[in-house]
Amino acid sequence: MQRLTRLIGIVVLAGLALGFLAPARASAHERRSVAGDYTFVVGFLKEPAVEGDTNGIDLRVSKAGDQPVEGLEKTLKAEVIVGGATLPLELKPRFRTPGAYDADFVPTRPGGYTFHFSGTVEGQPVDERFESGPGRFNDVQAVAPMQFPDKVPAGVELQRALAAAEGRAATATTLATIGLIAGLAGLALAAWALLGRRAPAPAAGSATTSAARPAPVPSQERL
Numbered sequence: 001m002q003r004l005t006r007l008i009g010i011v012v013l014a015g016l017a018l019g020f021l022a023p024a025r026a027s028a029h030e031r032r033s034v035a036g037d038y039t040f041v042v043g044f045l046k047e048p049a050v051e052g053d054t055n056g057i058d059l060r061v062s063k064a065g066d067q068p069v070e071g072l073e074k075t076l077k078a079e080v081i082v083g084g085a086t087l088p089l090e091l092k093p094r095f096r097t098p099g100a101y102d103a104d105f106v107p108t109r110p111g112g113y114t115f116h117f118s119g120t121v122e123g124q125p126v127d128e129r130f131e132s133g134p135g136r137f138n139d140v141q142a143v144a145p146m147q148f149p150d151k152v153p154a155g156v157e158l159q160r161a162l163a164a165a166e167g168r169a170a171t172a173t174t175l176a177t178i179g180l181i182a183g184l185a186g187l188a189l190a191a192w193a194l195l196g197r198r199a200p201a202p203a204a205g206s207a208t209t210s211a212a213r214p215a216p217v218p219s220q221e222r223l
Helices: 002-026 155-197 204-212
Strands: 030-034 038-044 055-063 076-082 085-089 100-105 114-121 124-131
Touching (some): 038 114, 055 076, 085 100
């Protein structure tokens, strides 16, 4: 009986431990002090973030004593940066969660993402960049390893395939046009040569008759 009780206790404790660990893995965010008195907690809305899946910025702002800071959708701007591409986003206050803001977008490329916030927080200037990576918040993961049973090309791969197909089609059209022009030019040359061969030559008989006919003798006046 004691063994059974111990076993049940171990199972319960393991379940509680997993319950505490799972949210920690799912909420990989970066926490940072901003403008002295404020704390920004930044990450993806859905984690793990996967390419092609609707996601967004998860921003939570508080000040001393974990007091939520509201109204930042009016004074703070957000944008997502990947490489040299930048997308401005609109921060929206989260329903029934004071101090929390969302900014929706669809990440279409795996890898690192940067969230940039600029503006003011209760009159204090803010210009902060949060980059994904180890110890911060997770990068966007490629969707291909997770697909089963069929692999579906992601947005970027599909665009590249379409661009390549359009390029091949354009090249084929250009070559066909050149071939058509060359064919028409060949036909024109052949027609010109044929017409040149059929041009009438001067009649040989007419020239001979004119040469054999004696010249008229001038008439002599009678004396």
